[in-house]
Amino acid sequence: MKFTIIIPTYNDAKTLPDTLNSVLNLNYSNWELLISDDGSTDNTKNIVADFIKKNPNQNIKYFYEENKDQLNAILNVINYITGDYVYILHSDDLICQNALNEAASILSKSPELDALITNYELINSENQKIGFCKPRKYRQSKSILPLTLLWLGRNLYVDVAFHKTSTFKDKVKNNYLLWNTPFWLDNNSLLNVQNAFFCSFKYRISPENYINNEIGKLNVINGELRTATNLMAYYSIPLYACQYYLFRIFNKLHLEYQPFYFNHETKNKAKILKFIIKKRYTKEEYTHNLFLNNLFLFYQNKNPRSISLPSISSEEFIYYGKDMRKFNKALLNNELSSLYLNILNEMAKGFNKIIVPNEDTYHKALIIIKFLCLYPFVTLEINPQ
Numbered sequence: 001m002k003f004t005i006i007i008p009t010y011n012d013a014k015t016l017p018d019t020l021n022s023v024l025n026l027n028y029s030n031w032e033l034l035i036s037d038d039g040s041t042d043n044t045k046n047i048v049a050d051f052i053k054k055n056p057n058q059n060i061k062y063f064y065e066e067n068k069d070q071l072n073a074i075l076n077v078i079n080y081i082t083g084d085y086v087y088i089l090h091s092d093d094l095i096c097q098n099a100l101n102e103a104a105s106i107l108s109k110s111p112e113l114d115a116l117i118t119n120y121e122l123i124n125s126e127n128q129k130i131g132f133c134k135p136r137k138y139r140q141s142k143s144i145l146p147l148t149l150l151w152l153g154r155n156l157y158v159d160v161a162f163h164k165t166s167t168f169k170d171k172v173k174n175n176y177l178l179w180n181t182p183f184w185l186d187n188n189s190l191l192n193v194q195n196a197f198f199c200s201f202k203y204r205i206s207p208e209n210y211i212n213n214e215i216g217k218l219n220v221i222n223g224e225l226r227t228a229t230n231l232m233a234y235y236s237i238p239l240y241a242c243q244y245y246l247f248r249i250f251n252k253l254h255l256e257y258q259p260f261y262f263n264h265e266t267k268n269k270a271k272i273l274k275f276i277i278k279k280r281y282t283k284e285e286y287t288h289n290l291f292l293n294n295l296f297l298f299y300q301n302k303n304p305r306s307i308s309l310p311s312i313s314s315e316e317f318i319y320y321g322k323d324m325r326k327f328n329k330a331l332l333n334n335e336l337s338s339l340y341l342n343i344l345n346e347m348a349k350g351f352n353k354i355i356v357p358n359e360d361t362y363h364k365a366l367i368i369i370k371f372l373c374l375y376p377f378v379t380l381e382i383n384p385q
Helices: 016-024 044-054 070-075 099-107 144-150 164-178 214-232 238-250 270-277 282-286 290-301 323-334 338-349 359-371
Strands: 003-009 030-038 061-065 085-088 114-121 129-134 162-164 193-204 306-308 351-354 379-382
Touching: 003 016, 003 061, 003 099, 016 030, 016 044, 016 323, 030 044, 030 070, 044 061, 070 164, 070 323, 085 099, 099 114, 099 164, 099 193, 099 338, 129 306, 144 214, 144 238, 214 270, 214 323, 214 338, 238 270, 270 282, 270 290, 282 290, 290 338, 323 359, 359 379
Parallel strands: 003 030, 003 085, 030 061, 114 193, 306 351, 351 379
Antiparallel strands: 085 162, 114 129, 114 162
């Protein structure tokens, strides 16, 4: 069984050598390593070149592209995967020495699995163990989808997994890499995933972690809001806030929580959306963010009106979930295009239909409303006039 390890990296020259050496120390030989440099401006390129030079007999490839953020870095190497299973290792983390042996032992007996999720250790800047994490038990239950909505659209499990390559390219690419939603959530159905009780990686806790800066926090909530609003089309959770706190209590007691829900569209979307946003932002913070504030107003106003879009130029950049960093930088620097600014301003008034002049604009508008977390509550109509 061959494993492809992908290391997306950006300006992690300080921790990258330890990450690379953890791969060399694996007690398993049949692996390839794809290092995807997301436009690093530090010493990353030289570190990797030196690493490859010192290990000429290892199957290591290096790729570089301009900075487009982590998900794009992974997508940049997806066509070079030759392993049976794919494992993403972040460049400030370490892979455990027996990880591939343990995974191969399980996956060889269960070829039907789409992915395998594992436990992991927490380490500090000096690589010292400071904790241990055991993801909740994965269940292919019909209650998992409303439970994900109750959990603020956040990932109930973990992002890191051993992925079957065919599933990774066919499904994980679309839900996780393109749209920044949980890898196991595939068009409101669940992939076939299993827990394993060994540690596969060591996660570094650091002030430089992704979530600890403004752009990182915006990137994370973009995916969470997309997940939550999609699920609101199918599920309604009464007493949302009460059930959320009950779920947290059950979590702390390591008990399974069965949410009370209905299989129909959520009616009080704005109230739940505000609850989700306020778990990461103060009112002052989110009301000064054009996207977050106007997204809340869109669902609050529920205005049944139509807006029109002109034909969208081929030069217009169309954002997917993977491009959230680019969008958020443009948003914070007041550099968004007039197209996106106009739609954001219309969101504050509310609308439920977009009229477009042609099929090309239709497809682009569909991506836009998915990115802005308006899908599936806005319909599109082609009107050449």
